Amino acid sequence: MDTASPAVTVALHDGDPASPALAASHQVDARRHGELLLPAVDRVLAAAGRELGELTGLVVGVGPGPYTGLRVGLVTAEVLGMTLGIPVHGICTLDALAYAAGREGVEGPFVVATDARRKEVYWARYDDARTRVTEPAVDRPADLAGQVAGLPAAGAGAALYPEVFPDARPPAHPHAAALAALAAERLAAGDALLPPRPLYLRRPDAQVPAAYKAVTPR
Structure with missing residues (x-):
């Protein structure tokens, strides 16, 4: 799941x-x-x-x-x-998306980019559908232009920013x-899988207010 x-x-x-x-x-x-x-x-x-x-x-x-x-x-x-x-x-x-992209006929090297909101993408670069060559990261698309230029890109994040990912491919999700x-x-193959721990890459949107008014009985 x-x-x-x-x-x-x-x-x-x-x-x-x-x-x-x-x-x-x-x-x-x-x-x-x-x-x-x-x-x-x-x-x-x-x-x-x-x-x-x-x-x-x-x-x-x-x-x-x-x-x-x-x-x-x-x-x-x-x-x-x-x-x-x-x-x-x-x-x-991102690895699962890359694997699915390989089934769709996308051959490496290519990029996977999903929507991270806040005008950012979660992304990684792959040599092929099974081989990731960068760590997952979160960045503004404009900051990635030099790293992803000329590469096909799978994922909904790529489709959102065609100026950076002009060759967007399926699947989106x-x-x-x-x-x-x-x-x-x-x-x-005997390869170890990851522990079931979240890869957030940044803090959640919801934050505890830095200062708030305490309501206490007099």
Whole structure:
């Protein structure tokens, strides 16, 4: 599952890198991650004819992404993992997008850029769909022009700034089917996955006021 972007995306996979997802759900709604995620889990399991108790592992996108949406997927995955007694793994959301872009025919080198709001993008550069060559970062698009010039770019962030990313490609948002396939491939190869911890890259929008009036009885 992944909620690091406006997409609420869930998939069920059998763990075989050569197999497609057994079922998947993909909804784009930036304001309803908490409402949509668990019904999507139920819907995917039902579509595949499986029960929650049959799960042997969980993979969740760890971002980077906005604080509110990202934490929905991470907390849900952690709670399900603890309840079921199964491992929970993390995958960088940009890596999942890059992997999906490779399936769409995008060949490296290329860039993945998602919308970070505040007129910024979360981004990373890839040599190919499986190989990230920069750490995930958050920047203003204009500051990246020299680093991404001439490169194809996948992700909704690229589509928002055509003056910097003139060669925007699909997909716009991460898909859990690609995330699951990438995780299955890495696990089969013996590669370590990330812990299920959020990759925020910056502080949340909500802040405790520096000074406020205390209301106390006289």
